Amino acid sequence: MISAFTGQQIRDTEQPLLDAGEGAVLMQRAAYGLAQAVAREVKTRRTLAGASVTVLAGKGNNGGDGLFAAALLARRGMRATAVLAAAEVHQQALAAFAAAGGRTLYLEPGNAEELAVLCAGDDAIIDALLGTGARGGLRGPSAELVASLQELRPRLVVACDLPSGLDANTGEVHWPVLEADVTVTFGGVKAGLMTDPGEGCAGRVHVVEIGIEESLESQQPELRRLTSRDVGAVLPHPGRRAHKYSRGVLGVVAGSVRFAGAAVLGVHAAALAGAGMVRYAGPQTVGQLVLAQTPEALWEPDEPGRVQAWLLGSGVDGKEQLARAKDAAAAALAADLPVVVDAGALSLLPERCPPHWILTPHAGELATLLDSLPSTGEVAVTRDDVESRPLHFVRQAAEQTGATVLLKGATTLVASPSGVVFSQSEGTAWMATAGSGDVLGGVLGALLAQCAETIKDDDGAYAGLGLDVADRWAALAAVAASVHGRAGSAASAELAGGPITASAIMAAVPRVLGSLNAECDRPRP
């Protein structure tokens, strides 16, 4: 599992070392790691000697890291320039930079655009304006410099610790921000690098160890990301004597005459993701389409038989189908069964949901949901609000509903009502296509059906994640998001990185499950 921390957690962990006079050592480690990363990137394009690098340096320790790194690069033959954004910068770092032969320029009111033109053509730019000590975003000439540079599309931007202007704790972005190709972060991943919109500005994230990593382990992560091994360990796996009922049966109330495809995709995705059986409840015309695509499924329009979990809401429209979803929701609540609550069913929540109800809104649906809750304030929450502060709003929704909430997006966040949050980002932007969310619903439903009866006892699978039992539902939802994202990326890769349909995402699911299982050295069923 990859853990991400707030800026404050990182700073608190550094403090004992700073008190012991180790600050300079930490900075040297950070600067060395940063310089190595810049050199590595530049060398994929040309030789280091004679290549040019500009460091944009602010007045804090972040600027110090950047200047020391640029000094190291100058000593390796790069032509190094520093643009100083403040009258006072880290003195030892500036001295080291000058001693290594670097050239210094001063950012002043009126010269931001000129400096941007001067350094935009460089082989690398290091953004060391603001780090974890930032309050708010860039202002004045620094903001002008970054805005101009962003327009000039520099060849390679490496952010020092985090892109300047990004909130290390929340991923909220104060524009303008210089979008990085690579972020070299120190000691541990900052939470703002694993949630949008911050993650979208950070490029590839590379962690440099500076000596605080072990102490950091005692902190509760702000965000958690499952790796392929974690996902493989949690995925259900049939025992030798499994039968279709023991594998897990999923009940589905999805689709409608108007949105028939949602039912077809949800049911088929669930079958492909390993449900022992899928029972579909809906209008006859839709039932016929579902069976045409998935002859393995059962069409039970009125009272579906026994199930271990429900998938409710994707594409549900009209009185009759909404009534079926309502009945199923009531039955699930009474029987204490896990439920995926998607789209049309998000308006059917009881006053308080259990954590094994997993809501799967996109940003617009989450805004509507929050507005409908009595505890939300007077000011309406909009889609834009959710997209600017997804971590804040997904947590709020989980806390207020009692449900686990999976907020879909480029980075998908899953919040447990306890406050534990997972972040998965394996997908591709090609997955922003109609029906993609219906496939996710099917995959998640199938996982819930397969794990419903074992999740509380399955200590082995969740060992190492350090989770309370109540938070396992969030972990399982994160597994579904990961499988879905990997399937989308695999489907696109198969088409040379081209566009994909929701059906293509769905078709890739079994292969993704197979390879995740194989990675965990599981015996073949």
Ligand SMILES: NC(=O)C1=CN([C@@H]2O[C@H](COP(=O)(O)OP(=O)(O)OC[C@H]3O[C@@H](n4cnc5c(N)ncnc54)[C@H](O)[C@@H]3O)[C@@H](O)[C@H]2O)[C@@H](O)CC1
């Ligand atoms: N503490 C340590 O020992 C280490 C710190 N490291 C680096 O130090 C950084 C944190 O250093 P600092 O605490 O000095 O913080 P920053 O480098 O983020 O700078 C904070 C300074 O900028 C000013 N400032 C804050 N917001 C501003 C804004 N919006 N516009 C203009 N100025 C603003 C503050 O008044 C303060 O002087 C980390 O991100 C990391 O890069 C690393 O060297 C590793 C070790």
Ligand SMILES: Nc1ncnc2c1ncn2[C@@H]1O[C@H](COP(=O)(O)OP(=O)(O)O)[C@@H](O)[C@H]1O
């Ligand atoms: N830019 C993106 N990059 C990666 N994945 C994305 C992106 N945009 C959307 N997705 C994923 O695609 C799915 C879209 O779901 P949703 O909005 O419900 O679509 P639909 O209702 O058409 O099925 C979600 O799983 C989401 O995480």
Ligand SMILES: [K+]
């Ligand atoms: K920075």
